[in-house]
Amino acid sequence: MSKTDKRNDILNAAMTLFAEQGFHGAPMAQISERAGVGAGTIYRYFKNRDVLIMEIHTTLFDKFTNHLKERYPHGRPVRECFFHIGKGIIDYFIKQPLEFRYNEQFHHSPYGLEVRRNKLTNTTGEHDIVLELYEKGMEYQVIKPIPMALFFDLAIAPIFWAVRDHHQGFIKIDNALSETIVSSCWDSIRI
Amino acid sequence: MSKTDKRNDILNAAMTLFAEQGFHGAPMAQISERAGVGAGTIYRYFKNRDVLIMEIHTTLFDKFTNHLKERYPHGRPVRECFFHIGKGIIDYFIKQPLEFRYNEQFHHSPYGLEVRRNKLTNTTGEHDIVLELYEKGMEYQVIKPIPMALFFDLAIAPIFWAVRDHHQGFIKIDNALSETIVSSCWDSIRI
Amino acid sequence: MSKTDKRNDILNAAMTLFAEQGFHGAPMAQISERAGVGAGTIYRYFKNRDVLIMEIHTTLFDKFTNHLKERYPHGRPVRECFFHIGKGIIDYFIKQPLEFRYNEQFHHSPYGLEVRRNKLTNTTGEHDIVLELYEKGMEYQVIKPIPMALFFDLAIAPIFWAVRDHHQGFIKIDNALSETIVSSCWDSIRI
Amino acid sequence: MSKTDKRNDILNAAMTLFAEQGFHGAPMAQISERAGVGAGTIYRYFKNRDVLIMEIHTTLFDKFTNHLKERYPHGRPVRECFFHIGKGIIDYFIKQPLEFRYNEQFHHSPYGLEVRRNKLTNTTGEHDIVLELYEKGMEYQVIKPIPMALFFDLAIAPIFWAVRDHHQGFIKIDNALSETIVSSCWDSIRI
DNA sequence: GATGAATGAGCGTTCATTCAT
DNA sequence: GATGAATGAACGCTCATTCAT
Numbered sequence: 001m002s003k004t005d006k007r008n009d010i011l012n013a014a015m016t017l018f019a020e021q022g023f024h025g026a027p028m029a030q031i032s033e034r035a036g037v038g039a040g041t042i043y044r045y046f047k048n049r050d051v052l053i054m055e056i057h058t059t060l061f062d063k064f065t066n067h068l069k070e071r072y073p074h075g076r077p078v079r080e081c082f083f084h085i086g087k088g089i090i091d092y093f094i095k096q097p098l099e100f101r102y103n104e105q106f107h108h109s110p111y112g113l114e115v116r117r118n119k120l121t122n123t124t125g126e127h128d129i130v131l132e133l134y135e136k137g138m139e140y141q142v143i144k145p146i147p148m149a150l151f152f153d154l155a156i157a158p159i160f161w162a163v164r165d166h167h168q169g170f171i172k173i174d175n176a177l178s179e180t181i182v183s184s185c186w187d188s189i190r191i
Numbered sequence: 192m193s194k195t196d197k198r199n200d201i202l203n204a205a206m207t208l209f210a211e212q213g214f215h216g217a218p219m220a221q222i223s224e225r226a227g228v229g230a231g232t233i234y235r236y237f238k239n240r241d242v243l244i245m246e247i248h249t250t251l252f253d254k255f256t257n258h259l260k261e262r263y264p265h266g267r268p269v270r271e272c273f274f275h276i277g278k279g280i281i282d283y284f285i286k287q288p289l290e291f292r293y294n295e296q297f298h299h300s301p302y303g304l305e306v307r308r309n310k311l312t313n314t315t316g317e318h319d320i321v322l323e324l325y326e327k328g329m330e331y332q333v334i335k336p337i338p339m340a341l342f343f344d345l346a347i348a349p350i351f352w353a354v355r356d357h358h359q360g361f362i363k364i365d366n367a368l369s370e371t372i373v374s375s376c377w378d379s380i381r382i
Numbered sequence: 383m384s385k386t387d388k389r390n391d392i393l394n395a396a397m398t399l400f401a402e403q404g405f406h407g408a409p410m411a412q413i414s415e416r417a418g419v420g421a422g423t424i425y426r427y428f429k430n431r432d433v434l435i436m437e438i439h440t441t442l443f444d445k446f447t448n449h450l451k452e453r454y455p456h457g458r459p460v461r462e463c464f465f466h467i468g469k470g471i472i473d474y475f476i477k478q479p480l481e482f483r484y485n486e487q488f489h490h491s492p493y494g495l496e497v498r499r500n501k502l503t504n505t506t507g508e509h510d511i512v513l514e515l516y517e518k519g520m521e522y523q524v525i526k527p528i529p530m531a532l533f534f535d536l537a538i539a540p541i542f543w544a545v546r547d548h549h550q551g552f553i554k555i556d557n558a559l560s561e562t563i564v565s566s567c568w569d570s571i572r573i
Numbered sequence: 574m575s576k577t578d579k580r581n582d583i584l585n586a587a588m589t590l591f592a593e594q595g596f597h598g599a600p601m602a603q604i605s606e607r608a609g610v611g612a613g614t615i616y617r618y619f620k621n622r623d624v625l626i627m628e629i630h631t632t633l634f635d636k637f638t639n640h641l642k643e644r645y646p647h648g649r650p651v652r653e654c655f656f657h658i659g660k661g662i663i664d665y666f667i668k669q670p671l672e673f674r675y676n677e678q679f680h681h682s683p684y685g686l687e688v689r690r691n692k693l694t695n696t697t698g699e700h701d702i703v704l705e706l707y708e709k710g711m712e713y714q715v716i717k718p719i720p721m722a723l724f725f726d727l728a729i730a731p732i733f734w735a736v737r738d739h740h741q742g743f744i745k746i747d748n749a750l751s752e753t754i755v756s757s758c759w760d761s762i763r764i
Numbered sequence: 765g766a767t768g769a770a771t772g773a774g775c776g777t778t779c780a781t782t783c784a785t
Numbered sequence: 786g787a788t789g790a791a792t793g794a795a796c797g798c799t800c801a802t803t804c805a806t
Contacts, residue, residue, distance in 0.1 A: 006769090022301055024215055028797060038771040040799075049797065108299035110213070113359065120361055146371060149361035153352035154375050161344035168308065170340035180337060184345050188379035194786090218779055220789095229788035231782075240780065388790090404683055406597055410776060420792040422778075431776065490681035492595070495741065502743055528753060531743035535734035536757050543726035550690065552722035562719060566727050570761035576765090600800055602768095611767035613803075622801065 007045045009035040015056050019101035023053065023109060050111070057106050057115065060099050067092050068129055078137045079186060085130060086159055086182030093163045094173060100163060120149055130156070143189045154188045198236045200226040206247050210292035214244065214300060241302070248297050248306065251290050258283050259320060269328045270377060276320065277350055277373035284354045285364060291354060321347075334380045345379045389427045391417040397438050401483035405435065405491060432493070439488050439497065442481050449474050450511055460519045461568060467512060468541055468564030475545045476555060482545060502531055512538070525571045536570045580618045582608040588629050592674035596626065596682060623684070630679050630688065633672050640665050641702060651710045652759060658702065659732055659755035666736045667746060673736060703729075716762045727761045 013035035017026035028049060032039045046052040068088045073080050093100040106112045119128065134151045137143035143151070162181050166173045173181070204226035208217035219240060223230040237243040259279045264271050284291040297303050325342050328334035334342065353372050357364045364372070395417035399408035410431060414421045428434040450470045455462050475482040488494045501510065516533045519525035525533065544563050548555045555563070586608035590599035601622060605612040619625040641661045646653050666673040679685050707724050710716035716724065735754050739746045746754070 025301070027795080029795095032772095039797095040772065041770055043798070044769065104299060108295060117359070144371070144375065146375075147362045149356045150353055150368070150372065153356060154349045154372070154379075157348035157352040158345045158379065161348040162341055165340045165344060168304070171338045177337075177341070180335070181341065181345070184335065184337075184379040188345075188349065188375040197787095219781080220779070223789090230780095230790090231788055232786085234781070235786070407683070409774080411774095414793095421776095422793065423791055425777070426790065486681060490677060499741070526753070526757065528757075529744045531738045532735055532750070532754065535738060536731045536754075536761075539730035539734040540727045540761065543730040544723055547722045547726060550686070553720045559719075559723070562717070563723065563727070566717065566719075566761040570727075570731065570757040579766095601802080602800070605768090612769090612801095613767055614765085616802070617765070 006035075006037060006041070010037060010042055010045055010052075011056055011059060014052055015060070015102050016098055018053070018056070018105060019098040023105060053106070053109075053111055056102065057111070060102060064092060064099070065129070072129070078133060078140060078142050079190070081133055081136075082155070082186055082189075083182055085133065086155070086185055087178055089156075089159050090163060090173060090178045090181065093160075094166060097167050100167060104160075104164065137189075142191055144191060146189075151189060155185050158185055158188075197226075197228060197232070201228060201233055201236055201243070202247055202250055205243055206251065206293050207289055209244070209247070209296060210289040214296060244297070244300075244302055245306075247293065248302070251293060255283060255290070256320075263320065269324060269331065269333050270381070272320075272324050272327075273346065273377055273380075274373055276324070277346070277376055278369055280347070280350050281354060281364060281369045281372065284351075285357060288358050291358060295351075295355065328380075333382055335382060337380075342380060346376050349376055388417075388419060388423070392419060392424055392427055392434075393438055393441060396434055397442070397484050398480055400435070400438070400487055401480040405487060435488070435491075435493055438484065439493065442484060446474060446481070447511065454511070460515060460522060460524050461572070463515055463518075464537070464568055464571075465564055467515065468537070468567055469560055471538075471541050472545060472555060472560045472563065475542075476548060479549050482549060486542075486546065519571075524573055526573060528571075533571060537567050540567055540570075579608075579610060579614070583610060583615055583618055583625070584629055584632055587625055588633070588675050589671055591626070591629070591678060592671040596678060626679070626682075626684055627688075629675065630684070633675060637665060637672070638702075645702065651706060651713065651715050652763070654702075654706050654709075655728065655759055655762075656755055658706070659728070659758055660751055662729070662732050663736060663746060663751045663754065666733075667739060670740050673740060677733075677737065710762075715764055717764060719762075724762060728758050731758055 010031065014026070014031045017031055017034060020026075028042060029039055032042055035042075042052065046055060068085055071084075073084055093103075107116065119131075130152065131148070134143070134148050137151075138145070146154070159181060162171065162173060165171045171177070201222065205217070205222045208222055208225060211217075219233060220230055223233055226233075233243065237246060259276055262275075264275055284294075298307070321343065322339065325334070325339050328342075329336065337345070350372060353362065353364060356362045362368070392413065396408070396413045399413055399416060402408075410424060411421055413434075414424055417424075424434065428437060450467055452470075453466070455466055475485075489498065501513075512534065513530070516525070516530050519533075520527070528536070541563060544553065544555060547553045553559070583604065587599070587604045590604055590607060593599075601615060602612055605615055608615075615625065619628060641658055644657075646657055666676075680689070703725065704721065707716070707721050710724075711718065719727070732754060735744065735746060738744045744750070
């Protein structure tokens with residue numbers, strides 16, 4: 001088993017347990033047991049628990065972002081781009097319930113706040129796909145003149161809530177409903 | 192000091208500390224200290240920590256619901272009723288940052304899931320109002336034909352996210368922006 | 383059992399174990415077991431392990447100092463005062479092997495250095511009995527003109543080493559030998 | 574690099590780290606890193622940590638003893654021999670602060686006791702010289718009639734304490750003060 | 765021979781809960 | 786009823802040692 005394998009085992013075990021039981025319900029000992037490694041081994045790959053939690057986020061976020069960037073309709077109208085993203089988010093997280101749960105846990109923890117803050121006050125050159133959309137929408141005046149953070153709230157919040165409801169069994173999102181959701185979000189931000 | 196007073200002191204102390212420091216950052220000893228009671232006294236009023244956390248939620252939720260019911264425009268058009276609720280939520284939680292923080296913590300903890308499940312199944316409290324709104328909207332065909340849970344997601348999610356952004360300093364919600372937010376939500380659900 | 387009793391139990395258990403097994407050979411769990419209290423109880427009386435170690439020192443040092451101050455020949459010649467102290471140290475630590483061992487451990491740990499530093503650079507009004515002796519000896523020119531720290535080294539070091547040899551069985555200090563030791567130390571510092 | 578080189582690298586790295594950070598502050602991993610060898614390699618040369626600690630002592634002690642034996646004034650008066658040894662100790666350890674620190678750590682650890690016991694029982698190394706000195710002093714009646722261990726305590730203890738004070742900055746030992754120290758020690762043992 | 769990844773027992777400390785007063 | 790001292794299981798983390806390569 002290669003070094004990368006073991007690291008991945010830990011990442012997966014931790015992600016699963018954090019998703020299923022919350023950050024506080026998953027002690028390091030349980031993670032190591034599930035990963036099939038010794039308790040101390042985790043610390044060869046991650047300096048401490050906090051770093052592990054952050055690294056899971058980073059890993060998942062990269063994977064998620066790559067998914068959204070696939071077949072992204074560069075150069076096409078803002079509306080079309082938005083639909084790509086909205087439906088992309090739904091598709092991805094419908095298929096990945098654990099990642100979705102992890103994501104929810106993460107963004108409602110102290111870790112999540114900091115990440116969000118960095119994202120919204122982004123001074124690094126990182127190209128956030130949604131941020132770019134917002135700027136283009138403003139430029140072409142196809143979306144309402146609102147602060148960027150609020151753009152996120154209106155356009156994205158319902159999507160995440162709907163996915164959560166799907167996983168909790170309150171609704172069943174198929175292609176048609178996915179279309180309805182994203183379309184409704186678009187209605188709330190378009191001029 | 193009456194029995195009720197002491198119970199309230201505990202509820203308030205616990206709510207504040209949970210809101211400020213998270214569930215994990217507020218040990219029972221600190222709660223009892225802040226409430227001005229002995230550590231053991233908490234257990235006379237609440238069977239254990241989990242029950243305390245649940246009771247705080249119930250208490251806050253009742254208070255919040257009552258706020259929304261005040262001057263509720265019964266019999267008026269769905270749109271007007273929705274604006275009453277939407278702006279009511281914003282007003283309330285802008286003024287009550289601690290309660291908002293508590294609410295967020297709560298709904299993203301294991302406790303939260305169960306409550307939500309009951310909420311959508313039973314029809315009590317807040318949902319009486321919103322449920323009624325949904326049904327009336329369906330009947331008069333002024334809102335899109337979507338499942339009730341999705342109605343929630345579209346209409347309410349952005350409001351909570353926006354309030355969170357307000358408290359975290361990413362946006363500043365004044366009356367005008369409040370109007371914009373609720374209006375945008377309405378755009379996403381109206382026919 | 384009073385509060386003070388339990389605190390004393392912990393202090394004694396810890397002192398004994400530290401003396402017998404060294405700081406590193408005495409885990410908190412063993413201390414609590416020997417003290418007959420729960421593991422967490424120690425932390426009601428001492429913030430942490432380091433504080434416990436310091437408090438033992440303080441307690442022992444006060445007791446020891448009080449012993450030396452008994453029947454101290456105030457106003458009598460420096461030589462007589464020195465003999466009182468020298469023989470007092472020997473008497474005390476011959477009778478208290480555990481306290482002696484603790485003292486040795488302590489003074490050769492990082493804790494000990496700090497204490498010694500404070501003592502030698504003393505700006506607090508604390509009346510150290512040996513320090514006073516040094517100053518009087520200098521004033522009356524009955525001891526060699528040497529730095530204070532060296533006075534300690536010459537006058538006190540052999541006494542502690544001799545007591546250690548006594549406890550380790552290399553010598554047997556009786557009254558006569560005690561007299562010899564202190565007298566020899568005096569020979570090394572007197573003019 | 575020969576076998577001996579690697580062994581020496583480990584000894585030096587370990588000695589330095591133990592001296593600087595104490596036995597408990599220097600994990601094997603850090604030692605191996607500093608020595609430029611793999612973690613497991615240490616165990617090819619030393620059965621375990623305790624053995625490593627003991628071997629460092631032995632090595633340093635041999636080196637130290639050889640230093641004292643250099644230009645030893647065999648056949649000259651006891652006083653002269655004593656001055657050679659006393660000043661030799663001071664010179665050596667003033668120049669070798671790390672070795673001195675290591676020595677102090679060692680002798681106040683559980684390891685130290687056993688070694689000292691053997692030292693006073695057997696007659697090897699340093700003690701050859703000092704033992705000889707003691708016996709000659711007794712024979713010619715130039716030093717007080719005291720047990721050998723006590724001879725050590727009176728003659729050597731102040732020297733070690735003074736060197737410690739030098740390294741800790743409480744005194745500054747130059748040639749004159751070195752003379753004073755050894756001379757004072759002599760005063761305490763001579764007839 | 766040499767390596768360093770892996771181990772897991774053991775550490776200091778916390779805190780929800782109990783119960784004698 | 787009210788208290789808060791006492792508990793001990795549980796936690797995150799370290800590190801001496803092993804052993805497959």
